[in-house]
Amino acid sequence: MSVFRSTIPDVAAEEPMVQLLDADGTRTPHEQLDAVLDEHGLASPERLRGYYRDMVMIRAADLEATSLQRQGQLGLWASALGQEAAQIGAGHAAREQDYLVPTYREHGVAWARGIEPWRLLEMFRGVSHGGWDPNELRTHPYMIVLGSQAPQAVGYAMGLQRDGLVGTGDLSTDTSVLALFGDGASSEGEVSESLTFAASFQAPIVFYTQNNQWAISVPTEVQTRVPLAQRSRGWGIPSARVDGNDVLAVLGTVRTALDAAREGEGPRFVEAVTYRMAAHTTSDDASRYRPKAEEQEWAEKDPILRLRRHLEQLDQIDEDFVARCDEEAHDLAMQLHHHIHGMEDPDPVHMFDHPYAEPHPIVAREREEYLEYAAQFDDDEEEQA
Numbered sequence: 338m339s340v341f342r343s344t345i346p347d348v349a350a351e352e353p354m355v356q357l358l359d360a361d362g363t364r365t366p367h368e369q370l371d372a373v374l375d376e377h378g379l380a381s382p383e384r385l386r387g388y389y390r391d392m393v394m395i396r397a398a399d400l401e402a403t404s405l406q407r408q409g410q411l412g413l414w415a416s417a418l419g420q421e422a423a424q425i426g427a428g429h430a431a432r433e434q435d436y437l438v439p440t441y442r443e444h445g446v447a448w449a450r451g452i453e454p455w456r457l458l459e460m461f462r463g464v465s466h467g468g469w470d471p472n473e474l475r476t477h478p479y480m481i482v483l484g485s486q487a488p489q490a491v492g493y494a495m496g497l498q499r500d501g502l503v504g505t506g507d508l509s510t511d512t513s514v515l516a517l518f519g520d521g522a523s524s525e526g527e528v529s530e531s532l533t534f535a536a537s538f539q540a541p542i543v544f545y546t547q548n549n550q551w552a553i554s555v556p557t558e559v560q561t562r563v564p565l566a567q568r569s570r571g572w573g574i575p576s577a578r579v580d581g582n583d584v585l586a587v588l589g590t591v592r593t594a595l596d597a598a599r600e601g602e603g604p605r606f607v608e609a610v611t612y613r614m615a616a617h618t619t620s621d622d623a624s625r626y627r628p629k630a631e632e633q634e635w636a637e638k639d640p641i642l643r644l645r646r647h648l649e650q651l652d653q654i655d656e657d658f659v660a661r662c663d664e665e666a667h668d669l670a671m672q673l674h675h676h677i678h679g680m681e682d683p684d685p686v687h688m689f690d691h692p693y694a695e696p697h698p699i700v701a702r703e704r705e706e707y708l709e710y711a712a713q714f715d716d717d718e719e720e721q722a
């Protein structure tokens with residue numbers, strides 16, 4: 338026998354995937370997660386209809402944002418089409434006091450946290466530096482530098498420990514952090530460093546990676562030889578792999594992970610297996626590298642359709658409700674369309690306002706230089722007039 342041993346099964350593909358709703362929308366019983374979902378009525382018919390509406394609304398906002406980019410109203414748009422269950426499930430899994438640290442395409446998570454979609458658009462239009470107050474809705478601004486949110490999230494979680502907000506036994510105040518990132522970002526050194534710190538300090542954090550199978554044109558199998566969920570186990574961080582197109586499985590798994598973390602059991606890692614139906618961003622052409630057959634295969638696993646089938650099986654959805662959701666979604670898209678034309682361009686000098694909380698001599702000097710530079714154009718305008 339070889340002296341080398343693997344901490345994981347030899348056949349990596351054997352990693353099980355948590356699923357509560359199969360492709361037809363049939364619910365599979367699951368002792369642990371059913372108890373979690375039932376405890377707070379998270380899978381009641383009313384809640385299920387709510388998740389359905391959430392997903393329909395955010396998809397409409399997403400499609401409208403793509404159109405607005407094509408019309409020149411946004412610099413860029415990163416679509417989350419197809420990832421609605423992975424995001425709505427994770428967003429609702431968090432408790433109000435939890436702190437979420439997202440990547441740049443968590444539109445469903447933002448929606449679940451109460452962030453209006455036009456605020457996301459402000460950022461992609463370049464008229465806002467962040468879009469919302471992170472403290473107000475306990476959701477950090479979008480992070481575009483891959484993996485950079487992970488150390489910040491762990492630092493925040495370690496701060497919670499020091500503030501005595503972990504493991505007191507009160508689930509309504511004990512707090513966890515949810516760090517979100519993509520499969521590609523999980524290869525960044527910062528994520529590995531974050532796993533080290535989180536494990537060493539048993540920080541109250543859940544690492545949540547949406548594995549959409551691609552990091553732009555690089556497929557997941559090139560980035561990892563084992564299912565992503567198995568990576569964190571080398572750090573001693575328990576992990577699960579979940580069907581990311583199954584809103585209930587995501588909700589139950591992420592809620593369980595966050596609650597374990599808030600109870601002082603240390604970090605957790607969740608891999609949600611999903612697929613983004615759209616290209617990486619509006620600057621990308623996925624047809625250059627993604628097989629059509631693969632896109633077709635995932636289109637059939639549409640998360641919205643799956644929840645609708647489940648609701649139909651329960652006889653808890655009717656045509657009226659579906660039509661009302663579609664109407665509301667259409668209204669939301671129209672609101673975004675009108676809203677964007679009303680967005681004012683900010684004075685560029687504001688970019689110097691917030692790099693530091695307190696005045697900084699280098700920033701002050703750069704601000705003066707910028708004002709001098711910009712003043713030249715005022716003269717030009719006067720001359721032309």
Ligand SMILES: Cc1ncc(C[n+]2csc(CCOP(=O)(O)OP(=O)(O)O)c2C)c(N)n1
Nearest residue numbers: 481482483519520521522523549551552553
């Ligand atoms: C540090 C860093 N390197 C490179 C990029 C450029 N970049 C933006 S998104 C992306 C791929 C990310 O893939 P993944 O983490 O799987 O997320 P997805 O976009 O698929 O949701 C890359 C390479 C970046 N933003 N930050």
Ligand SMILES: [Mg+2]
Nearest residue numbers: 519520551552
């Ligand atoms: Mg990816």
